[in-house]
Amino acid sequence: MRTDTTFKRAFNDMIDILRTLDPGEELPSENALRAQLGVSRTTVRKVLAGMSARGIIISDVHRRIVHEQPSQIDRYPQEETLAISEQVETSFMEWMLRGGACPGTEINETELGRKFGVATTIIREFLNRFQKYGLIEKRPNAGWVFKGFTASFALELFEIREMFEMRSARLFAGLPDSSPVWKQIQSMRAAHLELLADIDSRFQDFSELDSRFHRLIGAVAPNRFIESFQDVIAMVFHYHYQWNKRDERARNEVAIGEHLALIEALESRDIALIDRACRLHLTSARETLLHSIA
Amino acid sequence: MRTDTTFKRAFNDMIDILRTLDPGEELPSENALRAQLGVSRTTVRKVLAGMSARGIIISDVHRRIVHEQPSQIDRYPQEETLAISEQVETSFMEWMLRGGACPGTEINETELGRKFGVATTIIREFLNRFQKYGLIEKRPNAGWVFKGFTASFALELFEIREMFEMRSARLFAGLPDSSPVWKQIQSMRAAHLELLADIDSRFQDFSELDSRFHRLIGAVAPNRFIESFQDVIAMVFHYHYQWNKRDERARNEVAIGEHLALIEALESRDIALIDRACRLHLTSARETLLHSIA
DNA sequence: AACTTGTTTTTTATGGATAATGATCAGACC
DNA sequence: GGTCTGATCATTATCCATAAAAAACAAGTT
Numbered sequence: 001m002r003t004d005t006t007f008k009r010a011f012n013d014m015i016d017i018l019r020t021l022d023p024g025e026e027l028p029s030e031n032a033l034r035a036q037l038g039v040s041r042t043t044v045r046k047v048l049a050g051m052s053a054r055g056i057i058i059s060d061v062h063r064r065i066v067h068e069q070p071s072q073i074d075r076y077p078q079e080e081t082l083a084i085s086e087q088v089e090t091s092f093m094e095w096m097l098r099g100g101a102c103p104g105t106e107i108n109e110t111e112l113g114r115k116f117g118v119a120t121t122i123i124r125e126f127l128n129r130f131q132k133y134g135l136i137e138k139r140p141n142a143g144w145v146f147k148g149f150t151a152s153f154a155l156e157l158f159e160i161r162e163m164f165e166m167r168s169a170r171l172f173a174g175l176p177d178s179s180p181v182w183k184q185i186q187s188m189r190a191a192h193l194e195l196l197a198d199i200d201s202r203f204q205d206f207s208e209l210d211s212r213f214h215r216l217i218g219a220v221a222p223n224r225f226i227e228s229f230q231d232v233i234a235m236v237f238h239y240h241y242q243w244n245k246r247d248e249r250a251r252n253e254v255a256i257g258e259h260l261a262l263i264e265a266l267e268s269r270d271i272a273l274i275d276r277a278c279r280l281h282l283t284s285a286r287e288t289l290l291h292s293i294a
Numbered sequence: 295m296r297t298d299t300t301f302k303r304a305f306n307d308m309i310d311i312l313r314t315l316d317p318g319e320e321l322p323s324e325n326a327l328r329a330q331l332g333v334s335r336t337t338v339r340k341v342l343a344g345m346s347a348r349g350i351i352i353s354d355v356h357r358r359i360v361h362e363q364p365s366q367i368d369r370y371p372q373e374e375t376l377a378i379s380e381q382v383e384t385s386f387m388e389w390m391l392r393g394g395a396c397p398g399t400e401i402n403e404t405e406l407g408r409k410f411g412v413a414t415t416i417i418r419e420f421l422n423r424f425q426k427y428g429l430i431e432k433r434p435n436a437g438w439v440f441k442g443f444t445a446s447f448a449l450e451l452f453e454i455r456e457m458f459e460m461r462s463a464r465l466f467a468g469l470p471d472s473s474p475v476w477k478q479i480q481s482m483r484a485a486h487l488e489l490l491a492d493i494d495s496r497f498q499d500f501s502e503l504d505s506r507f508h509r510l511i512g513a514v515a516p517n518r519f520i521e522s523f524q525d526v527i528a529m530v531f532h533y534h535y536q537w538n539k540r541d542e543r544a545r546n547e548v549a550i551g552e553h554l555a556l557i558e559a560l561e562s563r564d565i566a567l568i569d570r571a572c573r574l575h576l577t578s579a580r581e582t583l584l585h586s587i588a
Numbered sequence: 589a590a591c592t593t594g595t596t597t598t599t600t601a602t603g604g605a606t607a608a609t610g611a612t613c614a615g616a617c618c
Numbered sequence: 619g620g621t622c623t624g625a626t627c628a629t630t631a632t633c634c635a636t637a638a639a640a641a642a643c644a645a646g647t648t
Contacts, residue, residue, distance in 0.1 A: 002601040002638045040640040119603045128422040134518040223450045224428040296631040334610040
């Protein structure tokens with residue numbers, strides 16, 4: 001049976017919306033809430049019904065008013081707001097990167113299903129999607145093989161990444177002065193400087209900034225295949241470094257410096273300089289990753 | 295219930311094996327047949343049982359002998375040897391490229407399942423795999439959207455293709471004289487010349503040669519992401535041109551000429567020449583594709 | 589007429605069942 | 619000991635069922 005994670009997530013979000021309203025105030029229409037919560041009206045109504053049942057709001061004919069501020073206690077726990085398929089992703093990553101899965105390990109749909117407590121349908125679906133990351137391979141009629149989070153994986157990943165990022169950086173530099181990206185890149189620089197100034201306490205915020213930075217550069221000339229590849233990179237960094245915190249602060253500080261150099265190069269419009277800064281950053285990122293794998 | 299397409303394919307293949315044997319001759323062991331047919335011994339035994347039941351072979355204790363040559367009539371029809379998931383691929387491609395699916399069309403799992411006569415599970419699985427081709431996109435909890443086989447698809451595809459092929463061609467040229475690839479590229483040239491000499495009757499053989507040629511060049515420095523992208527290219531050309539035969543002969547003749555030029559450039563080891571030949575070929579292929587889409 | 593909410597229909601996400609296939613175990617043969 | 623076949627067990631491919639969520643329809647309000 002389908003889980004009601006969408007409802008629970010919407011319920012939690014609704015709590016945040018209600019907290020911006022005063023008791024006695026009238027709620028927005030179902031349609032407005034639908035847009036705000038990003039779910040269907042069916043789900044909105046279910047949330048409203050739940051709120052009513054808890055006495056948080058009072059439903060009248062054709063209107064609803066806030067009765068009392070909901071407390072944080074009413075929230076559903078985070079885990080219950082994740083679709084099974086999302087939970088599977090996390091479980092699988094953990095199994096792969098932390099459990100002793102070595103290159104060549106055979107992946108058994110049935111066994112994974114049992115281990116994670118989900119139906120094999122879900123596992124199959126997940127593996128089919130996960131295939132694009134290049135870490136597993138299918139053998140027809142006989143399950144999957146884990147190819148390993150190995151050095152050659154990292155090298156192949158970075159070979160492509162270098163091609164794509166150099167391409168984007170060059171196109172970026174070719175944009176006219178009137179383009180809004182120059183403003184965006186400036187605020188990007190500011191964000192980097194801010195983070196650098198406070199690096200000791202905020203170094204963990206870098207991961208998100210990194211992703212934003214590279215996506216900004218990549219967005220100048222959209223290409224669906226490059227965007228799809230950015231998902232691969234994001235996955236690798238998200239999960240790998242989530243469980244591999246060694247030297248995190250130093251690593252991030254270095255990367256910020258490289259980003260700033262690249263920003264400067266971009267602003268100079270000097271292709272040779274850009275190429276150099278870009279390659280320098282990617283080489284350093286590659287070495288860091290390789291180092292953390294070994 | 296699972297279909298027995300593996301069995302039927304193996305059965306057909308076994309017919310071909312039996313035709314190389316004389317009546318009265320003893321069959322290879324189950325294990326040997328398993329290796330030849332590329333299936334499990336369970337399936338081999340089922341095939342042998344079928345052959346026995348039809349009187350084609352005679353099963354004795356610990357041996358089996360050919361009784362009579364199987365006739366082609368005993369073969370299972372081709373369609374029955376394709377797994378449901380493979381049939382779905384064809385059906386979907388046909389729906390997409392020939393049926394009136396225009397950009398933005400919503401893809402409905404249930405409806406497709408009904409139309410193709412298969413369970414929605416299969417459709418979901420297929421769509422998840424198909425996602426990597428960049429032609430469809432998922433909206434959570436609400437199906438898929440067909441993005442269209444459009445000009446921008448072709449342009450984005452070729453942008454990546456150019457990066458990858460130029461990279462491979464350069465690496466190719468850097469291989470030492472002692473490498474076996476130089477021999478392979480020579481026989482590749484011969485195959486092209488042969489086809490060219492007989493272009494009027496054999497122009498349809500080019501598609502397969504094209505794929506082999508590009509894979510040979512790509513194989514010099516394996517990269518899983520590039521290989522995966524070659525699947526995208528293969529899919530596009532296979533299905534698109536399967537239903538779009540306009541100017542096929544002329545198109546292929548031109549491409550053969552470009553391949554020959556690239557081969558010559560590779561053998562010269564001159565990077566500038568290689569780049570030019572490679573780019574020329576890709577530009578021409580891109581224009582051809584764009585032209586056939588419009 | 590544009591927006592509401594109430595109701596019904598359709599579709600998706602997930603679990604479960606089963607025949608076909610693959611993998612494993614156990615004697616038999618040489 | 620290695621290879622063969624017979625028998626059993628485990629896994630995959632496929633279908634089907636169902637609650638949750640989305641979409642469509644209908645009718646009431648302003």
